[in-house]
Structures are given as C-alpha cells and as structure tokens.
Amino acid sequence: MKRILYIAAAIVLASCSKSTAEQLAEAAKTLTVQCTPEVLTVLNDTVRAKISVNYPAGYFSKNAQVVVTPYVVYEGGQMPLPPFRFQGENVKDNNKVVPSTGGSVREEIVFPFMSGMEKSRLELRSTVFADGQVLQVPVIKVADGCINLVKWAKKVGEYNYKSDNYQSVVLTKAEGQILYDVNSANVKSSELSGNSIKTLQRAIAEGQESDRITVKGTKIISYASPEGGEELNDKLSEERSNSAQKAWGKIAKDVEAGSTEVHSVGQDWEGFKDAVENSDLADKDLILRVLSMYSDPAVRESEIKNLSQVYTEIKDNVFPELRRSRFITEMEYQNYTDADLQRLLNRKRLYLVDEEGLLRLASLTDSLELKQTLYRAAADRMGSERGRYNLGITLMEKGAPVAAEVYFDRLKDQSDKDLLNVRGVIALGNDELDKAADYFQKSGTKIANQNLGIVYLLKGDYIQAGKYLEGTNSRNEAIAAIYNGKYDYAINVLEGHNCPVSYYLRAVASARKGDAAGVKKYLDAAAQKAPKFKEKASKDIEFEGFEF
Structure with a gap:
C-alpha cells in the first residue's frame, strides 16, 4: 500500500x-x-x-x-x-x-x-x-x-485412546506329543499314558464341557531327527505319521476331537535349531553358524558330526527330543460379549476379566470416572501400558495435562507415536509451537499430521497448514484455504457445518472473491444462529464496502 x-x-x-x-x-x-x-x-x-x-x-x-x-x-x-x-x-x-x-x-x-x-x-x-x-x-x-481469521481456528490438538485387542472368538491350542526310539516308528504304550498326552486329553475334555469352547480339530505332525540321511528320515517320518494317526484313535476315543489332518515333515532342522538355541551346549554358536552357512541337509549333518567333542552330547540330549509326533488340537473360545462384560462389572466380578476385556469395557462407557477405574485396574493388576496411557488420556479429557503427564512419564516406550502426539498437544496448549511441531513430526501419525497443520496455521505458514489439514473438512482447513486464496474450496469444505462461525467464514470467503450475494446469504444464516454476528460483521475489515 x-x-x-x-x-x-x-x-x-x-x-x-x-x-x-x-x-x-x-x-x-x-x-x-x-x-x-x-x-x-x-x-x-x-x-x-x-x-x-x-x-x-x-x-x-x-x-x-x-x-x-x-x-x-x-x-x-x-x-x-x-x-x-x-x-x-x-x-x-x-x-x-x-x-x-x-x-x-x-x-x-x-x-x-x-x-x-x-x-x-x-x-x-x-x-x-x-x-x-x-x-x-x-x-x-x-x-x-x-x-483476524485465525481467531476462529480450533487451537486444541486431537489425541486418541489406545484401542483394545479384544476378540469375540479366541483361537486356542492344546498340544501333546509322543517320542520314538531311534530309527523306529513304533508307539510305546508308556508314551500314550505319559503326562504330555494326559494334559492334552484333559484340555480337550474341559473344552467339551464348556459352553464357550468348541473343539475344531487336530493336526498330527511327525518328524525325524536330522541324523542318518535325508532319504531314510523322510521314510521314517512318514511311517511315524501313520503310527501316530493310529495312536490318535486311542488317545481321542472318549472325546469329540473334530477333524484330523496328518503331516509328515521329515528331518526336523527347525526343531534342531530351536533346541540348540535353548540348550547349554558349549559350542552352540558354532553349530548355529553351520546351520546358517549350509542349506544342504547332508552337508549340515557332516559338518555337525565333525564337531566330535559336542556331537555325542547332541546325540544324547538333542536328537531324542526330535524323534516325535505332535498332536495339536485347535479350539475356539467364545469370549464375553459386551453385555457379558457389563454384567460382570455390575456384579463386581472384574477379577474374571483380562486386560483386553478391561480395555474393551472402558471403551463402552462415556463416564470418565468409570474409564479411570477400569484403566487403573488394567495398569495396576496386569501392568498394562495401554491402560496407563489411556488413564493419562482421561486426565487430558478432564483438562488436567500436568496430572496426565505423570502417567505418560511412567510408560516404558517414550518413543510411542501416540504418546509423542499427545505430548505435542500439551505443548500446543502451552503455546510452545516449535516444541509441539517437533513432537508431531516425530509422531508422524495421521492425527499428529493434522495437529501439525494447526501449528502451521498459528505460525502463519498457510501453505503448509493447507497441506496438513487437507481432507479434514474442518474449520481450520477452511481458514487455511481462505488465506491461500482458495475461496470456493473453503466454502465447499464448510458445507454441512451449520454453526454460526462456519457461516461467517463462508461469508468471508464470499467477500474475498467479491460475491456480494454470498456475503449477505451467509451472514444472514450466521445471524439466524446468533444475532451478534451481524454486529461483528459491521466492525470487520473483511466486509468493508459490502451491504448486508
């Protein structure tokens, strides 16, 4: 000028x-x-x-x-x-x-x-x-x-609760196994009466007695230890699968165990690797290196046999546990419904509810006090990190960010993306715009990026604000669009927003593009919601030269 x-x-x-x-x-x-x-x-x-x-x-x-x-x-x-x-x-x-x-x-x-x-x-x-x-x-x-368009901006950042992983149907497994002698596929009677098989039978029986559990079926998987050559062990594994299938008929004769699938693996190199990793073998790192270097079974076996000092220990303590057939029974557990959880709450029987159930129950109520009770129970009884985080969020909802930070500071993962975002929201509330931006950028979640748009709006970087607020269909997105000269876009963003401020902003966008009819239309609509907006408009430089 x-x-x-x-x-x-x-x-x-x-x-x-x-x-x-x-x-x-x-x-x-x-x-x-x-x-x-x-x-x-x-x-x-x-x-x-x-x-x-x-x-x-x-x-x-x-x-x-x-x-x-x-x-x-x-x-x-x-x-x-x-x-x-x-x-x-x-x-x-x-x-x-x-x-x-x-x-x-x-x-x-x-x-x-x-x-x-x-x-x-x-x-x-x-x-x-x-x-x-x-x-x-x-x-x-x-x-x-x-x-002064920014005075109409929403200057409070958004945050979110951690969700529960509650499952209405939980897949569970019960497992037992039988072991074989070297180079044998015969099932010993002592194996059928051993603790492993008894534990499996007991789990299946309990499932059948429960109204909430359905036994779906059993997988029979047979193996051979990686000794004696690949061809021999493939044949031995196949024979063991046949004998295990016959043994299953005896194991499950008194229960409804569902369908059966039979598999033969052959040499159990994966089981061997796991056994070595969990063993106290002196040269286990060397053995694992051999497994990583060679994929050919014959070369692997030869190289391991060359480790003469440890091979005897492998034969005595590792291979016997790999001569086996596993019985894996799959069951479906029908979890508590939302109504069931509410009944347990009303009857003060929350001790029956696990972490996921407590988090789900908290999500079903609008009461911040009840949410706090449930999240505190999850945090104190189960050490739930999500419960502790959500407890902090309830304090944010109550307008107590300082108290909320006490719980946020106790979280183990201080780099958690949701936590970084809410720390940014706290900084934004304290007018620490640079600090807030840093937290939002480190978080990088969708909601954090939208919050970053608020920071840019307050800083006067309207191009960046428009970028990060795009698609939010919010008042803030419309304000950024007006500053960027996208007046029709701003009006479209605010369609469906029926508060007086949204009508007022549409009137501003109309004034900026010289649309006198639009100015009158939207100011009239704003005044119908709140008459004071006509007086505001008369004192606003945005409407200089317009009659309304």
Missing part, C-alpha cells in the same frame, strides 16, 4: 523559511511509503508489519531530526506504538542516521491485537526538529486492519 509521504518532505522543508501546507504537499508528490502487509493481519494474537520509505538524494537535511510515532486507531481508542527516531548526518545523537545522499528507511511495528481492532487503521504521526524549528507533520494513514 503506497501513500504520499509528508514525513520526508517535512525533513527537507523544515530548514526552509516557508513551511506551508502547500509546500509540504508539493514536495511530497514524488515520495511514497509502503506498508507490508497492505491490510494488517493478526498472527497468534499479535500484529506485525513492515514500513519502508525510499527517497532520493537531498531530501533529508543534515541538521534535521524526526520522530515518527505509529498509532493504531480503532473503535474505542487508539494505541501509540514505540516511535522511530531518525537524524541527519550533522546531528550528534544516537538515532538512525539518514544520509543526505538518499537511501531507504525500513522499520517494523509489533503490537498486541485487542478487541475492536477488527476495523482499524495504522497512522504515522511525525514531528520534525531542524534549525530551532519544530514542525508537526500531517497525519498519514499507511494501512487498514486487522484481518
């Missing part, structure tokens, strides 16, 4: 014998002052602007001093800002020197936004001192103000 500049003209004319208004006006014709932005804008409750003047040689007297005081004039008052002081080259003072050879003067103004400044103006009031004369320079308006 360029204005005729009386200030610099006065600096010249202050040393002249004639200092009439006509002389001032004549000298000022070739000088301009520029304010950026042209219409003052509020950012985080603060207004900033830069004023610059370019003038040619000979305009500033070497003996002149000038004091320029910016004033914000608005309904209900005026606010003087800190003055700028300039001096000519011959003046002995500590102000900014303006050479007689010409140059530029640039200054920045900063002031807090106050109610009533929605429609205001920025003026410069100047006094020139030169050669014993004092001259009051005519007031010049350099900018209008103040655009």
Whole structure:
C-alpha cells in the first residue's frame, strides 16, 4: 500500500523559511511509503508489519531530526506504538542516521491485537526538529486492519485412546506329543499314558464341557531327527505319521476331537535349531553358524558330526527330543460379549476379566470416572501400558495435562507415536509451537499430521497448514484455504457445518472473491444462529464496502 509521504518532505522543508501546507504537499508528490502487509493481519494474537520509505538524494537535511510515532486507531481508542527516531548526518545523537545522499528507511511495528481492532487503521504521526524549528507533520494513514481469521481456528490438538485387542472368538491350542526310539516308528504304550498326552486329553475334555469352547480339530505332525540321511528320515517320518494317526484313535476315543489332518515333515532342522538355541551346549554358536552357512541337509549333518567333542552330547540330549509326533488340537473360545462384560462389572466380578476385556469395557462407557477405574485396574493388576496411557488420556479429557503427564512419564516406550502426539498437544496448549511441531513430526501419525497443520496455521505458514489439514473438512482447513486464496474450496469444505462461525467464514470467503450475494446469504444464516454476528460483521475489515 503506497501513500504520499509528508514525513520526508517535512525533513527537507523544515530548514526552509516557508513551511506551508502547500509546500509540504508539493514536495511530497514524488515520495511514497509502503506498508507490508497492505491490510494488517493478526498472527497468534499479535500484529506485525513492515514500513519502508525510499527517497532520493537531498531530501533529508543534515541538521534535521524526526520522530515518527505509529498509532493504531480503532473503535474505542487508539494505541501509540514505540516511535522511530531518525537524524541527519550533522546531528550528534544516537538515532538512525539518514544520509543526505538518499537511501531507504525500513522499520517494523509489533503490537498486541485487542478487541475492536477488527476495523482499524495504522497512522504515522511525525514531528520534525531542524534549525530551532519544530514542525508537526500531517497525519498519514499507511494501512487498514486487522484481518483476524485465525481467531476462529480450533487451537486444541486431537489425541486418541489406545484401542483394545479384544476378540469375540479366541483361537486356542492344546498340544501333546509322543517320542520314538531311534530309527523306529513304533508307539510305546508308556508314551500314550505319559503326562504330555494326559494334559492334552484333559484340555480337550474341559473344552467339551464348556459352553464357550468348541473343539475344531487336530493336526498330527511327525518328524525325524536330522541324523542318518535325508532319504531314510523322510521314510521314517512318514511311517511315524501313520503310527501316530493310529495312536490318535486311542488317545481321542472318549472325546469329540473334530477333524484330523496328518503331516509328515521329515528331518526336523527347525526343531534342531530351536533346541540348540535353548540348550547349554558349549559350542552352540558354532553349530548355529553351520546351520546358517549350509542349506544342504547332508552337508549340515557332516559338518555337525565333525564337531566330535559336542556331537555325542547332541546325540544324547538333542536328537531324542526330535524323534516325535505332535498332536495339536485347535479350539475356539467364545469370549464375553459386551453385555457379558457389563454384567460382570455390575456384579463386581472384574477379577474374571483380562486386560483386553478391561480395555474393551472402558471403551463402552462415556463416564470418565468409570474409564479411570477400569484403566487403573488394567495398569495396576496386569501392568498394562495401554491402560496407563489411556488413564493419562482421561486426565487430558478432564483438562488436567500436568496430572496426565505423570502417567505418560511412567510408560516404558517414550518413543510411542501416540504418546509423542499427545505430548505435542500439551505443548500446543502451552503455546510452545516449535516444541509441539517437533513432537508431531516425530509422531508422524495421521492425527499428529493434522495437529501439525494447526501449528502451521498459528505460525502463519498457510501453505503448509493447507497441506496438513487437507481432507479434514474442518474449520481450520477452511481458514487455511481462505488465506491461500482458495475461496470456493473453503466454502465447499464448510458445507454441512451449520454453526454460526462456519457461516461467517463462508461469508468471508464470499467477500474475498467479491460475491456480494454470498456475503449477505451467509451472514444472514450466521445471524439466524446468533444475532451478534451481524454486529461483528459491521466492525470487520473483511466486509468493508459490502451491504448486508
């Protein structure tokens, strides 16, 4: 915004014998002052602007001093800002020197936004001192103000509860196994009456007695230890699968065990690897290295046999456990329904509910007090990290972020993405925008990115704000779009939003694109919701020149 500049003209004319208004006006014709932005804008409750003047040689007297005081004039008052002081080259003072050879003067103004400044103006009031004369320079308006769309922004970040992993149907397994002698597929009677098989039979029987458990079927998987060659062991494994299938008929004769699947694996290298890893063998790292280096079974067996000092121990303690057939029975457990969980809560029988059940039950209530009780139970009884995090979230919901951080600080994983996001929300609430942005960027979740859009909006980086808020269909997205000149987009974003603020913002977007009918339409709609918005509009620079 360029204005005729009386200030610099006065600096010249202050040393002249004639200092009439006509002389001032004549000298000022070739000088301009520029304010950026042209219409003052509020950012985080603060207004900033830069004023610059370019003038040619000979305009500033070497003996002149000038004091320029910016004033914000608005309904209900005026606010003087800190003055700028300039001096000519011959003046002995500590102000900014303006050479007689010409140059530029640039200054920045900063002031807090106050109610009533929605429609205001920025003026410069100047006094020139030169050669014993004092001259009051005519007031010049350099900018209008103040655009304050951000005041309508939602400045509170979003966060989320940790979800439960509750399953309505839980798949469970019960397992037993029988062992064979070396190079044998015969099932010994002692194996059928051993603890492993008895435990499996007991689990199947209990499942059949329960209304909540359904036995689905059993997999019979047979193996051979990796000794004696691949061909021999494949055949032996097959024979063991046949004998195990016959043995299963005896094991499951008194129960309904469902369908049966029979598999033969052959040499059990995976089982061998697991057994070695969990053993106390002195050279187990060397054995595992052999397994990783060679894939051919014959080479593996040969290399392991070369480890003569440890091979005897392998034969005695590892191979016998790999000569086996496994019986894996799959069952479905019908978990508590939501109604069942509620009944257990009402009957004070939460001791029957596991961690996932407590988290599910907490998600079913709107009561923050009950949520806290359930999450505390999960955290205290089961050491639930999600319960502890969610307990902190309930305190966030209550507006107690300091208390919430006590629980957040106790979490083991301080790099958890949801935790980083909520720490960003706390920083945002404390107006620590840089700190909040850092947390949101480290989190990187969808909700954290949307929160990052709020930070950019409050910082005045509207392009980035629009990027991170895109698709949220929120008031904040619409505000960023208006700042970015996407007026139709902003109006579309707010379709379906029926609060007075949303109608008001649509009126702003309409005004920006010169749509007088749209201004009236949306301001009328806002006023129907809340009559005060018509009065607000009359004092808003956004609607300067519009009738409504």
